Amino acid sequence: MSFRRTATQDHERSGVHIAAGDKVLLSYASANHDDRHFPEPERFNPSRDPLDHVAFGGGGPHFCIGAQLARMDLKLVFGELLRKIGTVELAGNPQRLRANQFAGWLHYPIRATAV
Ligand code: HEM
Structure with missing residues (x-):
């Protein structure tokens, strides 16, 4: 994040x-939810265009070296899930991961049906 x-x-x-010497915290999570830049930033919209989020950095010398690998992994994972899973619904109480570095879920129980 x-x-x-x-x-x-x-x-x-x-x-x-x-x-020079100042410590600066770059909040990628905040930038990616900036409603001055992204219309409806809280809505999951995989076909957002332009898709100029900064999840992997802003394009400078520290840009994520694993970005291409991560993008490929995610395409494969979601591609397989979409091929095999018909419906998904919540089946319990999701529990958020409490961490500064990563946004995520500790538990996210779902009930899924096959295609
Ligand atoms: C969805 C997955 C990932 C996300 C969201 C992510 C995000 C980021 C972000 C935000 C940065 C900082 C960019 C900047 O300051 O400009 C970064 C740096 C980095 N990432 Fe990733 N990353 C992911 C996956 C990976 C993977 C799979 C690898 C390695 C195989 C990796 C290796 C690195 C390294 C080594 C840096 C430091 C680059 C530097 O400081 O020069 N990341 N990542």
Whole structure:
């Protein structure tokens, strides 16, 4: 959800001065839900266009080196699920993972039917 970086040089961003040596928290989760940029940011919309989220970073020198692998993995996983699963419904109380680094679920019980 976020990474902390240390500024290597003085920088001005959106009227905020960042001095060399300052610690900066980049909140990718917050940027990806920015309603000034994404219409209906809370709605799951896999065909959003343009799909210019920053889940893997903003394109700088630290851009996620595993982005292509992760995208391929997710396409394979969802492709297989869509081929095999007909319906999905909630079958219990989901329990969120409480962590600063990752957003996710500890338990998300579902009932699924085959195609
Ligand atoms: C859905 C899965 C993943 C997400 C959401 C994700 C997200 C991110 C983000 C947000 C960054 C920081 C980008 C920046 O600061 O500009 C990052 C960096 C990185 N990721 Fe991923 N990542 C994923 C999967 C992977 C995988 C599969 C690998 C390795 C096989 C990987 C390896 C790395 C490495 C090594 C960096 C540090 C790059 C650097 O600092 O130069 N990631 N990732």
